[in-house]
Amino acid sequence: MDLRLPSKVLEHIFSFVDSNEDRNSVSLVCKSWFETERLTRKRVFVRNCYAVTPAAVARRFPGMRSLTLKGKPHFADYNLVPDGWGGYAWPWIEAMAEKSPSLEELRLKRMVVTDECLEKIAASFKDFKVLVLTSCEGFSTDGLAAIAVACRNLTELELRECIVEDLGGDWLSYFPETLTSLVSLDFSCLDSEVKLSDLERLVSRSPNLKSLKLNRAVSLDALGSLLRLAPQLVELGTGSFSDKLDQEAVSKLAQVFTELKELKSLSGLWDVLPEYIPLLYSVCPGLTSLNLSYATVQMPDLVELLSRCSNLQKLWVMDLIEDKGLEAVASSCKELRELRVFPSGADVDETNVAMTEQGLVSVSEACPNLESVLYFCAQFTNAALATIAKTRPNLKCFRLCVIEPFAPDHKTHQPLDEGFKAIVESCKDLQRLSVSGLLTDKAFEYIGTHGKKLRMLSIAFAGDSDLMLHHLLSGCESLNKLEIRDCPFGDTALLENAAKLETMRSLWMSSCGVSFGACKLMSEKMPKLNVEVIDEHTPETRPDSSAVEKIYIYRTLAGPRLDMPEFVWTIHKNPEIGVSHLAIE
Amino acid sequence: MITELEMGKAESELELGLGLSLGGGTAAKIGKPGGGGAWGERGRLLTAKDFPSVGSKRAADSASHAGASPPRSSSQVVGWPPIGSHRMNSLAAKSAREEEEAGKKKVDDDEPKDVAKKVQVGFIKVNMDGVAIGRKVDLNAHSSYENLAQTLEDMFFRSKPGTIGLTGQFTKPLRLLDGSSEFVLTYEDKEGDWMLVGDVPWRMFTTSVKRLRVMKTSEANGLAARHQEPNERQRKQPV
Numbered sequence: 001m002d003l004r005l006p007s008k009v010l011e012h013i014f015s016f017v018d019s020n021e022d023r024n025s026v027s028l029v030c031k032s033w034f035e036t037e038r039l040t041r042k043r044v045f046v047r048n049c050y051a052v053t054p055a056a057v058a059r060r061f062p063g064m065r066s067l068t069l070k071g072k073p074h075f076a077d078y079n080l081v082p083d084g085w086g087g088y089a090w091p092w093i094e095a096m097a098e099k100s101p102s103l104e105e106l107r108l109k110r111m112v113v114t115d116e117c118l119e120k121i122a123a124s125f126k127d128f129k130v131l132v133l134t135s136c137e138g139f140s141t142d143g144l145a146a147i148a149v150a151c152r153n154l155t156e157l158e159l160r161e162c163i164v165e166d167l168g169g170d171w172l173s174y175f176p177e178t179l180t181s182l183v184s185l186d187f188s189c190l191d192s193e194v195k196l197s198d199l200e201r202l203v204s205r206s207p208n209l210k211s212l213k214l215n216r217a218v219s220l221d222a223l224g225s226l227l228r229l230a231p232q233l234v235e236l237g238t239g240s241f242s243d244k245l246d247q248e249a250v251s252k253l254a255q256v257f258t259e260l261k262e263l264k265s266l267s268g269l270w271d272v273l274p275e276y277i278p279l280l281y282s283v284c285p286g287l288t289s290l291n292l293s294y295a296t297v298q299m300p301d302l303v304e305l306l307s308r309c310s311n312l313q314k315l316w317v318m319d320l321i322e323d324k325g326l327e328a329v330a331s332s333c334k335e336l337r338e339l340r341v342f343p344s345g346a347d348v349d350e351t352n353v354a355m356t357e358q359g360l361v362s363v364s365e366a367c368p369n370l371e372s373v374l375y376f377c378a379q380f381t382n383a384a385l386a387t388i389a390k391t392r393p394n395l396k397c398f399r400l401c402v403i404e405p406f407a408p409d410h411k412t413h414q415p416l417d418e419g420f421k422a423i424v425e426s427c428k429d430l431q432r433l434s435v436s437g438l439l440t441d442k443a444f445e446y447i448g449t450h451g452k453k454l455r456m457l458s459i460a461f462a463g464d465s466d467l468m469l470h471h472l473l474s475g476c477e478s479l480n481k482l483e484i485r486d487c488p489f490g491d492t493a494l495l496e497n498a499a500k501l502e503t504m505r506s507l508w509m510s511s512c513g514v515s516f517g518a519c520k521l522m523s524e525k526m527p528k529l530n531v532e533v534i535d536e537h538t539p540e541t542r543p544d545s546s547a548v549e550k551i552y553i554y555r556t557l558a559g560p561r562l563d564m565p566e567f568v569w570t571i572h573k574n575p576e577i578g579v580s581h582l583a584i585e
Numbered sequence: 586m587i588t589e590l591e592m593g594k595a596e597s598e599l600e601l602g603l604g605l606s607l608g609g610g611t612a613a614k615i616g617k618p619g620g621g622g623a624w625g626e627r628g629r630l631l632t633a634k635d636f637p638s639v640g641s642k643r644a645a646d647s648a649s650h651a652g653a654s655p656p657r658s659s660s661q662v663v664g665w666p667p668i669g670s671h672r673m674n675s676l677a678a679k680s681a682r683e684e685e686e687a688g689k690k691k692v693d694d695d696e697p698k699d700v701a702k703k704v705q706v707g708f709i710k711v712n713m714d715g716v717a718i719g720r721k722v723d724l725n726a727h728s729s730y731e732n733l734a735q736t737l738e739d740m741f742f743r744s745k746p747g748t749i750g751l752t753g754q755f756t757k758p759l760r761l762l763d764g765s766s767e768f769v770l771t772y773e774d775k776e777g778d779w780m781l782v783g784d785v786p787w788r789m790f791t792t793s794v795k796r797l798r799v800m801k802t803s804e805a806n807g808l809a810a811r812h813q814e815p816n817e818r819q820r821k822q823p824v
Contacts, residue, residue, distance in 0.1 A: 078664030135669070161671045189671065294675055343666060346676045376666060403666045405718050413723075460665070461718065485664070486718075 010036040020045055039063055046070070048505055049087060049111065050530065053558045054095035065104045066130070067096065071111035073508050073552055074458075075483055077135060080510055080550070082534065084565040089113045089136075090120075091563075097124035105130035105156075112136070118143030122150035129181075130156040140165035141190070148174040155208075158186035169194035169217070175202050182206040186213035188237050188268065193217040196225075204229045210262075213237025216270045220245060224253045231259045238268035241276055241295070250279070258282040267291035277301050284308035288335075291316040293342045299354075303328040313337045313369075318344040319352040319376065326359035330366035338372040339363055343403060357384035364388040372397040379410040380437055385419025389426035398423060399434035405461040405486075408438040415439055421446035424454075431478075434458040444468040448475020455480040459487060466493040473497035483508040490547075491518035502528055506554040510534075514551055517544030522553070523571035530556050533569040540574050662717045713741050713799035714768070724791050730783050734770060741799060769805045771798050781805065 005013075014037055017023055027037040043066040046052060058064070071087025089111045096103050103125045113136045121128060128151045141164060147157065148171060172187070172194040182202065187194070194217070203209060209230050214223070218239030227233070245253065263283045272295045287309050293316040297305070302317065302325045309315075312333040319341055321329075329336065341359070344352055357380045364370060364387065371394050380402050388395075408415055416437040424430060424447050431453055435443065439462035447454070448471035455478050462468070470493035472482065482504065490513040501507055501522075516539045523531040533539050534550035560572035668676070712719040720740055727733045770782040774793045782790070782797070 075664065077669045078667045079670065080664045161669060163670070293672070296679065342672060343668065344676070345680065346666075346668070346673055376668075401666060404721065405665070406720065458667075460667070 004032060007032065007036050011040050014040050042066060043105075044068070048554055048556075049092065050558060050561050051505075051554065051556045054092045055099070056557070058095050058099035062100070064096075064100050065102065066107070067092070067100075067103060067105065068107040068109075069111060070109045073483065073506060074110075074481070075485065075508055075510070076110055080485065082536075082565075082567060085534065085568060086561065086563055086565070087111045088563060089117050093117050093120050093124075097121075101125060102127065104128055107132040107134075108136055109134040110136065112138040113143075114138045115140055115143035115146070119146045122146040125151075127153055129153055132156060132158040132160070133162050134158075134160040135162065137163035141167045141169075141171040141192070144187075145171040145174040148172065148179075149176065152176075152179065153181055154179060155181050156184040157182075158184055158213075159189050160186060162189050164190055166191045168192050172202070173198040177201075177205070180205050181208065183208045184211035184235075185209070186211065186237065188213040188215050190215045191217065196222050200225060200229060206230075207232075209233065211235035211265075214239040214268065216240045216268075219243050220253070220276070221249065224249070224256050227256045227260065231256075232262055233260060234262050235265040235289075236260070236263060236267070237291075238266075238270075240270045241268070241272035242270070250276075254279050254282070261286075263287065265289035265291075267294075269295035269297075271295075272297060274298070274301050277305055280305060281308055285310060287312055289314040293318055293340065296320065296344070299325045307332045309333055311335055316340040316342070318342050319355040320344050321359070322352060322354040323356055323359040323362070324354075326355070327362045330362040334367060335369060336363065336367040337369045339370065340374040341376060342374075343376045353378060357381055360384065361387050364392045369394075371395055374399040374401075374434075376401045376403060378403055379407045380416060380419070381409045381411050382414060382416055382419035382422075383409075383411070385416065386422040389419075389422035393426045393428065395423070395427040396429055397432040398427065398430060399432065399458070400436055401434065402437040405436075406438045407436075415443065417443040417446065421450070424450035429453055432456040435462060436460060438462075440464050441467040441471070444471040445475075448472050451476050453478050457482050459484045461486045463487045463489065465489055466491075469493035470496060473500045479503075480505050482506075484512060485509070486511040489513055491515050494518060495521065498522055498526055501553055502526065502555050504555065506552065508550075508552050510550040512551075513547050515544060516542055516546050516548050519548060519551060520544070520571060528555055528557075529553055530560065530570060532564075534567060535569065536567055538566070539569050709794060709796050711737060711740070711797040711799065714801045714804070716741065722797070724794070729787055730790075733782075737770065737797070737799065767802055768799050769802050771800045771805060772796065773798070 010033065014023070014026065017026060020041075020043065023037055023041055027034040038060050040063060041061050042063060044057060044061050044064050045068045046057060047068075047070050049069050049071045057067075069089070069092060071089070072081050072085060075081060076085075076087075087110060089108055093106075097120055101124060104127050106121065106128075107130070111133075113133060118139055121131070131147060131151075131154075136159075139162075144157075144159075144164075147154070169190075169192040175182075175198075179202075183206075185202075192215075194215075196218075199218075199222075203212070203226055210233060212226070212230060212233055213235070214226075214237055216239055218226075220239070220241055220243040223238055223241075227236075257279055260283055263286055266280070266283065266287055266289070269292060274297070277297065284305065285308060288311055290306075290309060290312055291314075292302070296318070298320055299322045302321050306312070306315070306325065306329050310332055312329075313335050315329065315333065315336060315338070317325075317340070321341065326341075329339075339360075341355070355377065357377060360373065360375050360377070361384050370392055373395065374397075377400070380400065385400075402416075409419070416435075417440055420435055420439070420443050424433070430451060433447070433451065433454055433456070435447075435458070441464045444463060444467070447457070451457075454476045457472065457476070457479065459482075466489040468487065469484075469489050472479065473493065474497055479500070485508075487509075494514060495518055516533065519531050519533050519539070522529065530553065532552040532554075533548045534552060535548050539546070539548055560570055564570065564573070708721040708723050710719050711722050722733070722736060722740070724733070727736065771779050772782050772790070772794045773779050773796050775795060777795075779798070785793070
């Protein structure tokens with residue numbers, strides 16, 4: 001008896017399967033499930049744009065409505081990936097324009113997006129609704145104008161930390177009067193001033209507008225008039241918060257803020273003057289997310305503000321908050337889930353020394369839901385790490401950046417091995433970890449032994465030898481992304497554990513000691529990986545024993561990429577280079 | 586528990602392991618004198634200088650929009666600390682503005698900052714020519730020039746077998762104090778002058794030193810001439 005369910009029934013069942021992880025499992029069951037699943041998948045995530053070809057994706061998912069793509073490796077955020085490396089959105093947009101013209105949503109991260117790309121989107125996808133660009137570059141405000149003018153049903157346009165060639169604020173004026181569907185607009189990363197009257201008109205004809213993130217050029221005065229038009233906002237990113245207003249204007253502004261009954265998220269606040277902080281008090285109790293990481297607010301004012309934020313779940317702030325401020329957070333913000341503390345100076349010397357490891361300890365001890373931490377600090381101790389581990393075993397993401405490289409425990413002068421051991425032992429669900437400070441191979445032995453759920457690991461200036469890498473690659477079963485810079489090891493551990501790399505999304509290593517010969521060997525033996533050597537000096541002319549500057553290795557079904565610049569080498573450029581004389585001295 | 590990579594036969598080929606076991610046919614490349622293979626040859630930390638046309642372009646481009654030059658951290662290392670470009674530019678613009686307003690506004694938290702800074706008083710910065718990353722050393726933990734020199738030698742030319750110091754070189758006694766090596770130890774005193782280490786009694790040194798620099802001997806000759814103190818040209822006896 002044929003027990004196969006008819007595809008209509010399968011379709012119906014699968015419509016309840018949201019997560020792509022589940023959908024991926026579903027598609028592995030059998031051919032008919034694979035077929036039904038692929039025809040019904042609407043949201044597609046490609047987390048490495050070079051892992052698969054655009055054509056293959058379009059072919060497999062003809063019903064795709066939403067596409068999310070990531071391009072450059074994470075360390076590109078810190079200028080470690082040279083310009084011109086790749087991550088071009090064009091091939092994807094071109095392919096989708098032809099094969100998936102019903103595409104409605106495009107979310108790109110760390111990709112090169114040109115004005116041509118934006119014009120193509122505007123011209124090709126009739127029902128385009130959502131464009132979210134995070135850490136992208138390569139386009140100008142002209143491209144934005146193209147999107148504005150053509151996308152009749154646009155609901156979201158968000159530019160998060162993009163590098164945009166800013167030709168002026170005119171682009172905003174291209175939104176037609178007929179566009180009334182806007183739900184979210186984020187142009188916080190742009191510099192130029194937009195025409196206020198056009199912005200006001202846009203806001204007033206957008207009844208569904210829930211999220212508005214302005215750029216710095218929008219004055220405080222302008223903010224007031226905008227908020228009057230959009231009291232329904234859930235997310236607000238202010239512009240500059242520093243104009244001198246007279247008393248009447250200030251009280252009017254205060255009044256406007258009290259009308260924001262739905263506001264849950266607040267950001268921006270550039271240059272905020274201390275005397276304006278009380279304006280925010282009325283919205284504090286409702287806030288679940290507060291981003292003060294660009295606001296130069298000093299500790300006493302921060303305490304006043306944060307002690308009113310009893311529902312806060314996410315807090316991003318600078319180290320101006322100091323230990324005292326974090327103590328206030330600990331006592332007031334019991335719902336806190338995510339804390340990020342950024343340095344207020346770009347230099348080690350400029351780190352605020354009134355913020356120490358104690359700040360994080362206070363928050364860890366007092367906030368039971370804390371699960372995600374990013375903490376920049378001048379120095380740390382094993383004892384603090386142990387306390388954090390003990391009090392917060394529910395941590396999922398722990399990124400500690402001790403700004404001074406190789407800094408030991410500042411009380412005992414020991415490496416921070418034992419501290420991180422405590423973290424990985426206790427936090428059994430830890431998925432993301434960044435380590436720093438003085439670390440020996442022991443630390444990585446601990447991580448390999450205990451970090452079984454670890455998916456992403458970032459390491460800089462650490463370890464003593466190849467053992468470090470061996471522990472990680474052989475021990476961390478769930479490891480998906482590994483990024484390493486300036487660690488002293490060579491080829492052995494990498495080659496020993498090469499098979500592991502096929503189970504991971506990617507591996508980045510820069511300023512380490514991997515030789516050109518090892519790269520060649522890996523390329524030869526592991527055809528399902530792209531082994532990219534990123535090196536200013538073309539490695540073909542160098543001996544096998546020479547160390548390469550940067551390596552980026554990722555699994556792929558797409559084979560060698562066709563858009564490699566001169567400074568990126570894979571074996572496909574010189575397939576004739578044999579691996580027979582791999583005498584690595 | 587594996588504590589050391591097994592040094593198998595001295596082999597001429599690396600083999601690709603399947604991650605099933607470590608050792609057996611592959612020898613550890615580290616620990617070999619003369620510069621540990623690949624690491625030794627390029628045994629220095631790369632800096633922004635190594636990518637004159639790449640890498641920092643993104644920051645430079647965006648900075649020109651932000652109206653400020655990309656900040657250079659004192660150690661001149663690309664991408665450290667790991668702050669995104671947008672944030673970096675914001676910090677650069679901020680410090681530029683603060684310099685403008687210097688003196689106009691008193692920082693409220695001056696007091697606690699000073700107190701906290703005192704905790705660090707024993708530590709001074711050490712930089713070495715050709716090494717991007719500076720270190721800090723605790724003067725209070727040392728009793729003599731010999732002591733200090735030893736620590737610095739360990740720090741920059743780590744002599745533990747199988748490990749690699751910041752410069753990737755192994756077990757070379759440095760002899761920072763007797764003028765016989767490639768490098769000399771110098772310091773900046775409270776007046777801002779750079780002197781060869783060892784010319785004053787230790788205790789006097791610890792009170793007047795601001796920071797240290799392991800300088801190439803070739804450059805240090807200029808130093809002696811500038812100060813025109815003949816005794817600095819000769820080898821120093823540690824006091």
